[in-house]
Amino acid sequence: MSAAVPAPAPKRTTDRDIRIGARIRARRELMRLSQTDLGNALGVSFQQVQKYELGTNRIGAGRLEEVAELLGAPVASFYDEPGPVRVPEPLSVAEARAAQRAATSALEEAVRREAAARGEAA
Template sequence: MAKPANSRSVQKRRTDPRRSARRGSSRAPTEIDKGVGETIRKLRTERNLTLAELGSALGISHQQLQKYETGANRLSAGMLHAVATVFNVPIDALYDGVRQSGSERTKNPADELRRECAYFIDRTKSKTTLHQMAKVLKAIASA
């Protein structure tokens, strides 16, 4: 019985070590991936979220989130967007832990506090509580 003509080429594609090595190396996490992961961990711990809680909000397992945080796995553009949405921060804020052009990115500590305040305000569902928060913020800002 004769084999189909294309079975040999399919087998060859699966076992060609040059092909898998090329794919693996181009997809390996970089220092940028590690920096983004560190920033995600920092944001998660600042908000007292567990790996399981944040993973659930993102629709991934806590193990996968841990791989992202350690830089073992790369984040897709879609996942970066989802993380930024959950934390209510702009996507570029996820790159705060990344060095750019050999120098540390200048950070304004007030910007981080503004993002943190925005996160908690965004999570508040009660209109009454939001009014109270607005009053407190107005009083503090005018002092």
């Protein structure tokens, strides 16, 4: 009889996860989106977004790519950069409205997909 193989220990969050989360939060706030707005667009709860932003939960590469796309930022902007941290320029009103429309559109599409999966009319 062979011995049971123990499950691998869960990966712990690191200072890097905290820094990435802080950058997600800064960009989300710059875009004037709530945690609920971002969570809905990603298909996760606002609590999950909160955990990503605090570095409590690690964010996977695919999810980070989704976040970057929704927030209109390159993925690399969430990672450490050599030298001083650059603060992005504030958005113009037109850019902020366009970003809000894009987030709303993504949310509406997610709601339509979920309704279709349940066989409901959106």
